[in-house]
Amino acid sequence: MTLGASMFFASVGLAISPVHYPPSSTKINDLEFALSGSGAPGVYSSSYTPESQYGVYNWCNMPHVRPKEYRTPPRNYSLEYVEVIQRHHKRTPYASNTFNQEDIDWFCTGSGPTFGATSSKGEGTNGSPVQWQGFVDSNNPWTTTVPPGFKNSDCQFPQITDQGLEDAILHGKDLRGVYAPLLDLPLHIDSDIAAIRVTTNVITSQVASGLAKGLFPASLSENVPVKIQSANFDSLEPKYSCNRASTIRSDITTGSQGDLWKNHLNKAASIFEKLDKVSGFPKDDTGGWHVSFDHYYDNLSAKQCHQKRLPCNLHDSSVCVSQEDANTVYRLGNWEYSYLYRDAQASAEYAALRYGAWVLELRGHLQAKMDGNSKLKYLHNVAHDGSISSLLGFLQIDQMVWPGMGSEVVFELYSSKSAHSSSWFIRVLWSGQPIKTSTPLGTLDMVPLEQFFQYIDSMVGSGNDLFAACYS
Template identity: 50%
Template structure:
């Protein structure tokens, strides 16, 4: 499971008016439906969205002018997605001989209901397999999706709100009060209203806006009316540092974070446990499951695994669950979890049994940990969310 790759910022994270354009004319976002019945000779044209603004339209576009959707995976993000797929194939096929040479029913891909994950998946699959035919992307209904996640869990949302974004908890508001001068300086350049709660109850909006620019080698913004008044690199670095602090606090440092993550991401973990059990029992032909998700997905997953050091999950960052069976002797199964290409380190003594590393941990220990928090079939999640 990994976060999508580079994208434009969300529209809600753009300034009221941006000082330069953002163009995406070097790519196409392909959207069309087609009959899967092989007997039909009525196929679809290969169509893509071409964003434009008509000069007759009297309404001004908020945020960036240009030819992009906000968000969409950029050309750089598409290229990263392709390379990600190529690298995965290089490791799990060429190096380890695990993946099949051609895409088949042993390999599946899953995305969220946000189209940017499908934009990534298409390029990634091409980088892995260069398939000749159509490839299904598995997706759950939008109101119960466990990957994003988007299923309703009021208890988890309420718990997050008691100590994190929007709360009045002193250990949350302290850093916001201390950084009031930084917010004021950012607002002066951006034109964001100082009274906007969404922009000032955490640094998420400024983080996304500034990091999206710098991920694409775009200049930091200047004021529309005063081009000499700009956000400088030291201010941007402060935003990034504070964003890292906020993610660590929300998903790891706060005592309530584990329970909140178990409630809001427990269904995905229950699904994962079910897949592992099926593999061990020889009840599934699928050997590789690939999930394209979001920063909130990975953050909750890392929270659940009690990662030793929490960060704001970067574009393309992945967590890999590898299941091993011992060759010869008594049958035993083991799991290794990778984070950022290295063995994940967990603060939980059951998971991080090897000096903090989740490395060749007996599967039964991992499954007991998951079941203890979310229950078989996520039964404990249902009870918690309704509580």
């Protein structure tokens, strides 16, 4: 069946007018269950998932493509190109997500970001790698005025942890186990046929170093080149400005369309009150701790993923966050992401504007491969939860979740040749399996590429259309 572009347009004549296809109703987007249900919506205690349960939602280390579960299409399909986009692996919390005074230790001695410089003049003029190691000097009077978070910690907040780096290496090995034989990828990275891309946030480069070790094991002693766009217009994080997207986000949270969002915050007042007694943040705090559960979610999940206990009040150890409280935060966090990126009526337009530039780049890569204008076989993007959630919103996944650590979306381009013609197909994998969408495309499993392009066109039009829509 050929799906005409009109099936995706809300009204003819508008360059960008995406239809919103609501997701399925599940416990994830059931607000009452999020508020008063029981249990966590997945695994939050370890990167390890038992083999018998692999594929379940594991916030600490999401399922990804690996040889054991991978399903190879019939022989008449030939894999031509793969593009992967993933969230970074597990890390310390961001500094903005830590309490003013933490009652738990977090140290990173011997691990952390490394930096260096190379010269075009050759190896003899290259610098030595240096590693960041945080410290506090009591002679600096500001150290007692700026909240320290984790006291005397030598970590950067954020930084990929030892366990997160191990997850990244294994992730790379698993992907190599599937795609190296199918694409004939070499042991070392060859920039003509394979590339890695990162954002300007250093944690994505930390993950890229682990991925490269697993994906291209012979490159361990080499300087692995990674692609990066300017922070002024980076499409991967994304960083480019889009006034219309910002307006939509405000409308569906605090503005004219934000009744449901404001309602969920009001109904969650009791859980906020419990959490505030531990964190010390008052209800009128201006740091964003009460406009969503983002801060609390990151703080608690980072601790639990690294086998640290849940926090207590620094001055009263009898006042602690219970596991039941943490599970409620995790359920509400997933509800929030489903609302923002899938349930809200304007979520499709928001995702299209926020992540349309990256999708247009993806479309260009697929088109170039189809036209025979690209030698590239494999491109790996290391990004963030805001990247993956926006992409899932763009694709209109049938069941939205908050993308966990290491979550990935894989785009596989296939050709199928007959005696008289050549056809192209796309398969899109989420957590290692074909993604189920709410759109007329259904499950993205060997969908004719032209139909996939029609869907992209209906969401963002051309680059000029997208740019104009952001400032309309």
